[in-house]
Amino acid sequence: MLTSKVAKRYAQGLLDFTNESGQTDAVFSEMKDVVKIMSESADLNKFFLTPYIDANKKTEVASEIFKSFSLVSQNLIKLIIKHGRENQLKNVAQQFINKVEDIKxxxxxxxxxxxxxxxxxxxxxxxxxxxxxxxxxxxxxxxxxxxxxxxxxxxxxxxxxxxxxxxxxxxxxxxxxxx
Incomplete structure (x- = not known):
């Protein structure tokens, strides 16, 4: 499976940040949940991929879905949506998981x-x-x-x-x- 450079860069940035703040394990677990949720919900994927829904609405929905996540994960998801990369959310989460597993x-x-x-x-x-x-x-x-x-x-x-x-x-x- 090809992964975009965008997903790799976001994942590396998240890894660098979580290593500094000591939250890698918590965010690792949450990114596994992101992959699971995005894999199981075709409707959520369609919603995020719909171009005529503005970023503010997508951010509101994502905030509600991922409200139990840490502030670091929530901010990453908001940042991804703000930059119009919501189609890469699952890939970013998977790349982060892969990078942490490589380290371990x-x-x-x-x-x-x-x-x-x-x-x-x-x-x-x-x-x-x-x-x-x-x-x-x-x-x-x-x-x-x-x-x-x-x-x-x-x-x-x-x-x-x-x-x-x-x-x-x-x-x-x-x-x-x-x-």
Whole structure:
């Protein structure tokens, strides 16, 4: 997923500010809530993306939705809306989460399988590779994609192990075409 420079800059600014004020953990939790709320509410996304609704109305609605948040998070959300970047709110929150997790050494792992698999199989896959640091914390996202036909695709950070049936069939196909 491509993330805009805007989201990265806002997230870095927020991280710098929260590190100085010692509020990183509280804001981290709130940014997780922002991502969750924005992911689950299509209506809120439509509202924020509607160009003919002015920034003051959007700020009022955001203030009401996020009223339980700290002043730092509320001010960030207001600033984003004031500058017309409300379409980047979820991305800013996700980038902040990623930056804090990077500092804490949390690995982001994505496992894609053709069908739903058990937790025991997931653990076995994670133990079978050197990419996963068994002593570190990790954030695991499991996706189901029937298009890979079988096997799995494991992505840890910027490295990937493709043990899917589809990629193996494509490799065989290329080998036949070359010979």
């Amino acid at each position: 050494g949390v690995q982001r792992i994505t496992l894609t399988t053709a069908t739903q698999i058990s937790n025991e199989n997931i653990e076995q896959i994670l133990r079978s590779t050197d990419l996963v640091n068994q002593n570190a914390q990790f954030d695991l996202e499991v996706n189901v994609n029937p298009a890979i036909l079988g096997g799995y695709i494991l992505r840890v950070g910027d490295q990937q192990v493709d043990a899917s049936v589809k990629s193996k069939l494509n490799k065989i196909k290329k080998d036949f075409q070359l010979n």
